[in-house]
Amino acid sequence: MTAPEAEAAPAGAAPPIVLARxxxxxxxxFTAVDALDLSIAKGEVVGFIGPNGAGKSTTIRMLCGLLTPSSGNAWVAGFDVGRDPESVRAHIGYMSQKFSLYADLTCRENLRFFAGIYRVPRAVLDERLRFAIEMAGIVGREDMLVRTLAGGWRQRLALGCAILHRPPVLFLDEPTSGVEPQARRQFWNLIHRFAADGVAVLVSTHYMDEAEYCNRIALIDAGRLATVGSPGALREKALGGTLFELAAASLGEAVQTLRATPGVLDAAIFGDKLHVLVCDTPGVPAAALAAGLPARLAAAGIAASAPRAIRPSLEDVFVRLVERPAQQEAS
Incomplete structure (x- = not known):
């Protein structure tokens, strides 16, 4: 079965290079991934976010041809992941959650080993190795053992190994976990460098600030895709209400009081403040309802500041969409 390119892409648009249906x-x-639909275009960076156990790694491993799907279909670089996983693996770069290099080999030895696995032609081997060494920032450290490198260097070297064969698709499973902020930023600069050359990237992350760097975000929860959209679209449309911030004397008690208030969709603690999601109700706009929240809290013996409308963060979106199914089941 070939990828249904014409059906997957709008008229005049390039067909997706990654397509799952x-x-x-x-x-x-146990269903780890449940009827997931996703497409990624060439040069697009898609962030894959969700709580632990949501199905991110399982999805990525299926798309890499490392796990056989129980049902459904997926195509990567034109190859069916269920029927031709070997071809899929030859046309992708993959970084797993766990550090994937050999700690007791040198940087150069790791690069040569992966070049052999990916069958990099001998005619271009030296040029590819130089590129990876410069990209990883390890010039002068090529003969150091990998276990002696700092985390940021190791991750960039792992990325260098993953792209030695110039794959059109990159799958990165929490590649910056445990890496210091400056090294994370440098890593994302590399991701966008590859995307600018037309490489499609699916990257899972727990860092909401990293999700901001993506063209689109796919949020998965309990194996199901909750939403897909650009960071801006998710902030503006996914919450279903207006977000307000206020300070309160007893945050935990205030959250419980506010969640029981008509018109309040959700309330959560963010630092030393509360974020309260309010919807419009018949005859009462969200702003008017929010203005009455301090009085509601005062009646419960909780002092609070006047609320102010704020721009939602991706963390607000994440918390709301992940909590919503549980709230619906409880109701």
Whole structure:
């Protein structure tokens, strides 16, 4: 079965280089990924976010041809992940959650090892190795053991190994976990450098600030795709209400009081403040309802400041969309 390119892309648009339709993975009675639909275009960076156990790594491993889907279909670089996983793996770069290099080999030895696995032609091998060494920032450290490198260097070297064969698609599974902020930023500069050359990138992350660097974000929860959109679109449309910030004397008690207030969709603690999501109700706009929240809290014996409308962050979106299914099941 070939990828249904014409159906997947709007008229005049380039077909997606990664396409999943109804992608599902079950382990016995447990469904890790449930009927997931996703597409990624050439040169696009898609952030894959969700809580632990949501299905991010399982999805990526299926798209890499490392796990066979239980049902549904997916195509990567034109190859069916279920029927031709070997071809899929030959046309992708992959970084797993766990550090994937050999700690007791030198940087150069790791690069040569992966070049052999990816069958990099001998005619271009030296040029590819130089590029990876310069990209990783390890010029002069090529013969150091990998275990002696700082985390940022190791991750950039792992990325260098993953792109030695110039793949059109990169799958990065929490590549910056545990890496210091400056090294994370440098790593993302490299991701966008590859995207500018037309490489499609799917990257999972727990850092909401990193999700801001993506063209689109796919949020998965309990194996199901909750939403897909640009960071701006998700901030503006995914919450379903207006977000307000206020200070309160007892944050925990205030959250419980506010969540029981008509018109309040959600309330959560953010630092030393509260974020309160308010919807318009018949005859009462969100701003008017929010203005009455301090009085509501005062009646419960909790002093609070006047609320102010704020621009939602991706963390607000994440918390709201992840909590919403649980709230709906409880209601």
């Amino acid at each position: 109804g992608l599902t993975k079950r382990f016995g009675k």
